[in-house]
Amino acid sequence: MGETKKYIKNRVAFLDLKVPGYAPVIGIAGLLLLWEIVCRLGWVAPLYLPAPTAILAAGWEMLTKGELLQNLGASLYRIVLGYLLGASVGIIVGLLLGFSRWADAIGSPILYSLYPIPKIALLPLIVLWLGIGELPKVTIIALGVFFPVVINTFSGVKNVDSVLIKAAVSFGSNHFNVIRKVILPGALPVIFAGLKLAAGTSLLLLVAAEMIAAQHGIGSMILHYGNLMITTKLMVGILVLSMLGLLLNRGLQWLENKLLPWK
Incomplete structure (x- = not known):
């Protein structure tokens, strides 16, 4: 019995260990060091996998010449505009489907029939409809963002505990307050x-x-240097995309912590 209690106590203590804030840095630094060693020892040809230091040098060269900033600016414009548009419409439509049985009955079949279509397959058709320029690219990004947001919003509203809604109504809350103070916080x-x-x-x-369909942007830059087999500059584009994904995730996590302090 004493050994069992000791094991449980040690197990709980292990689970309660706090992870230091620099832990992610250790993981990334270790991966980069291993990558550099592998390349320096010649285990992989530089054409197939350039060393991190070579990628950094290529990135600095592209940055000083203005090439990297030009492509990054074009991509940021498209992704920010497309993401905000798709997310805003997705949340509004998801709330409507969740609140209204009529909207659910009419809109859900349409939503779930369109969702499986690969959005990039629609790009030629969207270019035909909207012409060549920024609008088709922003639209295809907005479409890709719209569907996961609207489905999650709809599911979040539907899964709010009905007991909480009934309790709010019992205490005299009107329809607007029930939505604002019960359903939205529960679905967030x-x-x-x-x-x-x-x-x-x-x-x-x-x-x-x-x-x-673009002359500038990170994707266009990756394709260009891939065709030229300049893998150092190709990898610069891939790492920039990786950093963009990390920043997007961290930004959304920060916003979630601010809006959902109880979580």
Whole structure:
């Protein structure tokens, strides 16, 4: 019995260990060090996998020449505009589907029939409709963001505990206050899960759209240097995308912590 209690106590103490804030840095630094060693020892040809230091040098060269900032600016414009548009419409439509049985009955079949279609497959048709320019790229990103956000918003509203809604109504809350103070706070964790999922989708569609129909942007830059087999500059684009994904995720996590302090 004494050994069992001791084991449980040690197990609980292990689970309660606090992870220091620099732990993620250790993981990334270790990966980069291993990568550099592998390249320095010649285990992989530089054409296939350039060393991190070579990628850093290429990135600095592209930065000083203005090439990197030009492509990054074009991509940021598209992804920010497309993400905000798709997320805003997705939340509004998801709330409408969740609140209204009529909207659910009419809109859900349409939503779930369109969701499985690969959004990038629609790009030629969208270009035909909207012409060549920024609008088709922003639209395809917005479409990719819209579906995960609207589905998660709809699920979040539907899964709010009905007991809480009935309690609010019993204490005299009107319809607007029930939505604002009970349903929305209850659905927000699921909505943020959809927003985070949509962030990754937006990056995928950004790169695909820029590779197909853009002269500037990170995706276009990656395709250009891939065709020229300049892998150092190609890897600069991939690492920039990785950093964009990390920043998007961290930004959404910060916003979630601010809006959901109880979580």
